Amino acid sequence: MIRHILLAQVPTESEKAMLQSFDDLRAVVDRLPGATGLAFGPSRSPEALERGFTHGLCIDFVDHDALKLYADDAEHRAIGQRIVGCALGGVDGLVVVDLELH
Structure with a gap:
């Protein structure tokens, strides 16, 4: 299983649009085989180690092929551009990691 994790630095004025963009990814995840478990939200960590994120x-994917299908999907890519537009500094305000879970 692959867990796709995106962290974003979101200015207050962009929060509503960012959360809507995240929610819009639900339709992509729902229609793509091998994609499950979309979850998103603001950080509420008591450790305060977010460093601005x-x-x-x-999003969980059953394997790398399912992740690639998502990465190449046109609707995902369009929503991704909206996410970049909401992040502080554009792509510099984002971190994406894909963890292979054991």
Whole structure:
């Protein structure tokens, strides 16, 4: 299983649009085989180690092929551009990691 994690630095004025963009990914996840478990929201960590990354999103994929299908999907890519537009500094305000879970 692959867990796709996105962390975003979101200015207050962009929060509503970012959360809507995250929610819009639900339709992509729902229609793509091998994609499950979309979850997103603002950080509420008591450790305060976010380093400016205020929001996160996770999606699980059954394997790398399912992740690639998602990465190449036109609707995902369009929503991704909206996410970049909401992040502080554009792509510099994002971190994406894909963890292979054991």
